[in-house]
Amino acid sequence: MIALESVVKPKCLANNNKIKVFTGVFVVVIMLFVVSSVSAQQTSHADKLKTMLSDYRDMDWSQYTVEAVRRRIPKKMYGSDVESLLSARLYFIGSQNIQEMQEVWQAQGIARPKTIVVANGVYSVADLHRLIDDDSVIEKTKDDTYLFRQPVYVTSTASLVISDATIRLSLLHGVFLVADGQLFIADAVITSWDERAGNEGEREEVPANELLLYGRQTPRPYILMNEGSQIYMANSRVSGLGYKGKRGTFGLSISKRPFVVTHRLHGYIRARAKPAGWLIGNTFTNNFFGFYSNQAEDVILLGNVYYDNVIYNIDPHDYSERLIIARNLTYNARQAHGIIISREVNNSTIAENLSFSNKGSGIMLDRNCSNTLVYSNLTIGNEGDGIAVFESDNNFVVDNITARNVRNGIYVRNSDYINTKNNFIFRNGNAGAETAVVDIDKLETRNFKLDPYHKSASALYEGNQFDSNLHAAMTAKNKGVVTVKNNKFYNSGPIFFGGELAPFAENLWHQNNGATPASEASHIPRQPVSP
Amino acid sequence: MRYNFLMLVLSMLVYSGMLPAGQVLKQYTAKERQLEQVKFSVIEELAEEGVNSAYGVLAKMGESRPLINPPSQDQLIHWYTLSAQSGNSSALLWLGHYFLHGEGNNAGREHDALVLLASASILGNVDAANDLILIPKVLGVSYARLEEAFHDALQRLSNGQPIDCSWARCSPGLSQQPGFVSDKVSAKAKIFHENWRQSGVVKAYQYLKLLGVEELLAQSNSTSPKEKIRIKNAGKLKKNARLAREKRLAENPDWEMGAYLDRLKNRKSSAQDALRHYEGQDFAQLEKDIRHTINLINFHRDPDAQISYEEILQLMKKAP
Numbered sequence: 001m002i003a004l005e006s007v008v009k010p011k012c013l014a015n016n017n018k019i020k021v022f023t024g025v026f027v028v029v030i031m032l033f034v035v036s037s038v039s040a041q042q043t044s045h046a047d048k049l050k051t052m053l054s055d056y057r058d059m060d061w062s063q064y065t066v067e068a069v070r071r072r073i074p075k076k077m078y079g080s081d082v083e084s085l086l087s088a089r090l091y092f093i094g095s096q097n098i099q100e101m102q103e104v105w106q107a108q109g110i111a112r113p114k115t116i117v118v119a120n121g122v123y124s125v126a127d128l129h130r131l132i133d134d135d136s137v138i139e140k141t142k143d144d145t146y147l148f149r150q151p152v153y154v155t156s157t158a159s160l161v162i163s164d165a166t167i168r169l170s171l172l173h174g175v176f177l178v179a180d181g182q183l184f185i186a187d188a189v190i191t192s193w194d195e196r197a198g199n200e201g202e203r204e205e206v207p208a209n210e211l212l213l214y215g216r217q218t219p220r221p222y223i224l225m226n227e228g229s230q231i232y233m234a235n236s237r238v239s240g241l242g243y244k245g246k247r248g249t250f251g252l253s254i255s256k257r258p259f260v261v262t263h264r265l266h267g268y269i270r271a272r273a274k275p276a277g278w279l280i281g282n283t284f285t286n287n288f289f290g291f292y293s294n295q296a297e298d299v300i301l302l303g304n305v306y307y308d309n310v311i312y313n314i315d316p317h318d319y320s321e322r323l324i325i326a327r328n329l330t331y332n333a334r335q336a337h338g339i340i341i342s343r344e345v346n347n348s349t350i351a352e353n354l355s356f357s358n359k360g361s362g363i364m365l366d367r368n369c370s371n372t373l374v375y376s377n378l379t380i381g382n383e384g385d386g387i388a389v390f391e392s393d394n395n396f397v398v399d400n401i402t403a404r405n406v407r408n409g410i411y412v413r414n415s416d417y418i419n420t421k422n423n424f425i426f427r428n429g430n431a432g433a434e435t436a437v438v439d440i441d442k443l444e445t446r447n448f449k450l451d452p453y454h455k456s457a458s459a460l461y462e463g464n465q466f467d468s469n470l471h472a473a474m475t476a477k478n479k480g481v482v483t484v485k486n487n488k489f490y491n492s493g494p495i496f497f498g499g500e501l502a503p504f505a506e507n508l509w510h511q512n513n514g515a516t517p518a519s520e521a522s523h524i525p526r527q528p529v530s531p
Numbered sequence: 532m533r534y535n536f537l538m539l540v541l542s543m544l545v546y547s548g549m550l551p552a553g554q555v556l557k558q559y560t561a562k563e564r565q566l567e568q569v570k571f572s573v574i575e576e577l578a579e580e581g582v583n584s585a586y587g588v589l590a591k592m593g594e595s596r597p598l599i600n601p602p603s604q605d606q607l608i609h610w611y612t613l614s615a616q617s618g619n620s621s622a623l624l625w626l627g628h629y630f631l632h633g634e635g636n637n638a639g640r641e642h643d644a645l646v647l648l649a650s651a652s653i654l655g656n657v658d659a660a661n662d663l664i665l666i667p668k669v670l671g672v673s674y675a676r677l678e679e680a681f682h683d684a685l686q687r688l689s690n691g692q693p694i695d696c697s698w699a700r701c702s703p704g705l706s707q708q709p710g711f712v713s714d715k716v717s718a719k720a721k722i723f724h725e726n727w728r729q730s731g732v733v734k735a736y737q738y739l740k741l742l743g744v745e746e747l748l749a750q751s752n753s754t755s756p757k758e759k760i761r762i763k764n765a766g767k768l769k770k771n772a773r774l775a776r777e778k779r780l781a782e783n784p785d786w787e788m789g790a791y792l793d794r795l796k797n798r799k800s801s802a803q804d805a806l807r808h809y810e811g812q813d814f815a816q817l818e819k820d821i822r823h824t825i826n827l828i829n830f831h832r833d834p835d836a837q838i839s840y841e842e843i844l845q846l847m848k849k850a851p
Contacts, residue, residue: 066833081668089661092669107767119668157671180669187833218770235833264628265662265669281832303831305838327827329838331846354824356847378824380817381806381847401820404806404813427813429802468809470802 045419049396052373056326056349064302066186066281069234073161073184079121081158082131084150087113092266093153093178093226094257096246100219101151104174113174116148118181119155125165128152141168147193154179156228156272162186162236168193169221169241171201176249177223180269185233192221192240200240200286203310211311211335217243220288224248227256228272234280242288242310251287251309252279256295273297274321279304286310290330294318306330306338313358314339316348323348329355336360338382343367343451351375360384362405365415367451370394380404385411386428391440391453393417403427408434409469412480418459425466425473431498432469435459435480461487472498474508484512567592568599578610587614587622615647616694618716623651623693624659631666641672645680650693652739653684653723654716660739667736674736681735688720814844 062068087098105113116132123131125146129138139147145166150173154160159182166189169175177183177190194201201220210216220243225231231254242251254275274297281303284290290306290313293299297320306313306328313330315337316323323341326349330338338355339362341348346369355362355377362379365372369392376399379386386402388411389395397420402409409425410433412418418435425432437457440446458481466473467490475498476482482501489496497505571592578585590610593602602610608629614622627647630640645666651659663681666672687693691713732738806813814821822840829837 061830065831085664089665103770107770117665117668120671155668157668235836264624264658265665267628267632268670281836283836303828305828327824327831329825329828329843352824352827354821354828354843356843357849378817378820380821401817403817404810406802406806426816427806427809429806470805 045394045396045417048371049373049398049419049421052349052371052396053375053398056351056373056375059324064278064280064300066234066303069184069232069278069280070186072232073163073186074122074159077122077124077127077161079119079123079127079158080131081120082116082118082123082128084114084132084134084137085117087115087151090115090117090153092264092269093180094224094247097176097178097224097249100245100249101174101176104172104219108172108174110173113150115151115153117153117155118158118160120157122159122161124161124163125167128160142166147195148175149173151176151178154181154183154229156180156269158182159184162188162190164188167191170195171220172196174219175221177221178226179224179229179231180226180272181229183223183225183229183231183233185231185236187234188236190223190236190238190241203286208335212244214244214246219243219245219249222249223252225252225254225275225277227270227275229254229275229277231275231277231279233278233282235282237283237285239284239286244288248292248294250289250292250311250315252284253289253292253294254296254299255293258295275299278302284309284313289313289315290333291315292317293320293323296320296323298322300324300326302327304328307332309333311335312337312340313355316341316345318343318345320345321347324351325349325353326351328353331355331357333358333360337364337384337388338362338379340364340366341369341372343369345369345372347371349373349375350377352377354378354380356380356382358382358384361388361407361411362386362402364388364390365392365395366390368392368453372396373398375399377401378403382406385409386425387411389413389415389418391415391451395419396421398422400424401426405429408432409466410434412436412457412459413438414440414453414455414457416454416456416458418457420459420461420464422463423465425464425469427468428470430469430471431475432466432473433459433461433464434475434477434499435482436477437480438478457481459483460485463487465490466496467491472496472501474501475499476501482508484508487512564597564599567596571596571598578613584614584617584619586610587619587625590614590622590625612694618654618693618713618719620651620654620656620659623647623654624656624662627651627659628662631670642676642680642683645672645677646684646687649677649681649684649735650688653688654693654719664736664740674734678735681739685720685724685735688716689724691717810848814847 101113116128116137118128129140129146132138137150139149141147144164145168147168147170149170160179161184163184163186169177169190169192171192171194191200204218206216220241222241238252243249247257248255254277256274257270274295276296276298278300279291279302280300283305285308288310290309291301293316295318296316299316299320301314301324307330311333313333314325314328316325323345325339330353337360338358339350339353341350344367350363350372352375353363356379360382361384362382363374363377365374365388367390372395374387374395374397379400379402381404383406385407386405386409387397387400389397391414393416395415395418397410397418399422401424403426406429408430409428410420410423412435414437420433435457437455439455440453460483461474462485465488473489473496474482477499479500495502497508501508571589574585574589574592578589590607593607593610608626611622611626611629615626627644630644630647633639648659648663652663663677667674667677693713693716727738730738730741732741821843825838825840825843832838
């Protein structure tokens with residue numbers, strides 16, 4: 001208003017008053033609009049959380065067991081449409097994937113690489129071996145152990161059953177398993193295989209900062225489920241797969257490509273539905289990623305163990321939806337996070353997982369993921385944060401235990417409307433919870449058109465218990481907005497409210513309404529700061 | 532003041548989402564579109580002057596290039612039909628796929644589509660032959676239907692008619708020349724038929740495989756030992772080049788990056804020291820919750836693949 005008055009001349013006073021009134025009314029309208037939208041947002045948040053929680057708690061877990069997957073496996077095998085065709089002619093399974101394998105094929109002296117095409121039927125591995133009838137393509141090395149020396153492509157008209165078998169995908173022959181149809185895997189082992197060494201093959205040494213650069217690694221075998229495909233997998237072990245390629249080459253991937261208008265066969269393939277699957281009670285180790293998805297839907301990861309995978313243990317990506325990542329054990333991701341969902345992976349649930357000792361964070365929500373319920377997880381002893389929410393609005397972090405992580409228990413970065421409720425945030429290396437705005441404009445690895453972000457962060461902390469976090473219970477940086485309600489604070493020190501929150505400690509304490517600093521839960525002497 | 536007021540209105544519009552804040556991705560510049568449109572106009576003139584094969588190019592451009600005025604799907608089908616009429620096998624292939632997709636009011640025309648693809652392959656289009664081989668596998672079309680379509684196509688082409696509007700239900704506006712017969716097409720079809728007869732292969736599908744895929748296979752089998760060594764060496768060279776680059780990097784490292792990574796690797800912060808100090812009592816406090824979560828996980832695992840609390844605790848304690 002001062003600025004307005006200084007530019008208006010005295011002879012225009014009448015006009016000036018009118019404009020003042022008009023502007024005043026306008027500002028009031030805007031404020032009402034903002035206040036109503038925020039309050040509506042909060043109400044809808046509470047309802048949304050209630051629905052998500054009840055949906056999750058009401059799940060019938062008995063239908064998601066190893067036995068349930070075994071029951072789904074087709075009993076009747078039929079069909080004889082299995083043959084080896086030139087890989088180059090299968091242009092629709094991913095020209096980039098074929099091109100990348102050329103290095104391996106050429107090194108092996110394979111001039112015209114071929115792929116086993118499985119169509120029109122339901123086949124077991126023994127069927128493939130019988131129908132191909134060529135030991136240089138599929139060799140039965142022991143009882144129920146098969147060495148594949150050619151890639152396998154399961155078309156949309158076929159299902160492949162890998163049950164009670166060990167599948168070795170030859171490293172030297174550049175083998176992969178791509179499916180547009182159904183894949184049933186139970187009680188099986190699938191590994192890469194180095195015939196010379198007689199093991200799954202050492203990974204070549206690549207500097208850590210080049211691991212995610214394209215073209216630095218020799219291609220390794222992988223499993224890729226394409227659009228329209230389904231995978232049901234239980235009590236199996238997958239190891240040694242994956243490398244950094246252009247698409248879905250990371251280990252076991254479930255991926256749909258963006259639809260491109262084309263009128264040859266990829267048109268039909270790409271127009272198919274988003275892929276889906278159940279992975280229950282499996283073990284994934286020493287793969288490039290433990291799990292990867294791109295535009296997948298309704299995938300269920302339950303009771304799996306992921307460890308020692310090169311980059312991430314679980315990495316659903318790009319526009320995947322309605323995933324349930326629950327009751328998994330993930331540890332020792334060698335370079336990054338235990339569980340990360342990234343780039344608009346929405347309406348998903350990450351619940352009751354145990355994620356520990358990962359190089360990065362235990363659980364991370366990244367690049368515009370929204371409506372995710374992070375519920376009742378344990379994130380312990382990770383080298384990054386326990387639970388990190390990066391550039392992702394409208395998420396719920398509820399009933400988790402995040403303890404002994406080297407950085408923060410919960411870290412909210414450039415994300416608004418984060419509802420953190422009833423978490424136990426215990427002895428983390430930095431703060432219990434940090435809410436921060438961070439300028440990542442200079443981040444060279446990021447495409448800001450694809451992954452836009454805003455420079456604001458806000459979180460509601462309600463009913464959480466902050467205990468013994470090493471630097472502060474709660475902190476904020478660069479105008480991160482924090483709302484506190486009914487939290488309990490114990491022993492965090494040297495201060496409960498650090499960073500930019502420190503000057504507002506008293507206000508926050510009052511706002512928290514009823515929280516009492518108590519030291520009875522621990523024998524460690526209470527830190528001398530209390531608002 | 533007027534400026535302030537305008538800014539206020541603008542900010543409100545942006546806030547309420549009425550103005551998109553620069554999120555629209557622009558893929559082609561106006562100049563690029565203009566250039567494509569000019570190229571398109573040149574081909575259009577050629578087509579109008581009676582160069583039938585130009586229609587195929589026109590349709591392909593209309594389908595894939597960023598034009599200012601993109602043609603409608605009916606128009607594209609019309610152009611492909613005109614081009615196919617003159618025996619252009621690529622146009623027959625694309626038209627076949629349009630029919631197979633059921634686009635442009637062509638739903639349920641699987642047989643017609645297969646005939647078009649078969650025609651294209653008889654006229655020597657390897658892509659069409661390849662697609663015909665894969666269609667039963669990928670789309671589940673029966674081999675018997677494929678055989679039927681193949682015979683229809685061969686008969687039509689032998690008569691010199693790649694497209695017959697009374698049969699192909701050409702798009703509106705297409706004026707089929709009455710009694711249009713291409714001698715070139717009929718000659719090609721006769722040669723194909725003769726070769727097929729001589730090959731002794733009974734099924735058209737099998738013969739197609741021989742032409743479209745097995746022919747290439749035969750080439751690979753006939754690769755000379757010298758050629759095989761060359762291919763092998765090319766692969767090795769590619770790998771060696773990458774290994775050499777990595778070696779160079781190792782010998783002349785980026786010291787700054789190296790130092791940074793070393794620091795990361797060997798970092799032992801005061802926080803880590805503190806966490807180590809409280810390890811015993813912390814795990815005792817968390818034991819109940821860890822056990823509970825492990826039980827939940829084990830519920831979904833086979834009895835032989837259960838995980839135990841003790842095993843997990845050891846792993847947790849091993850963490851840096």
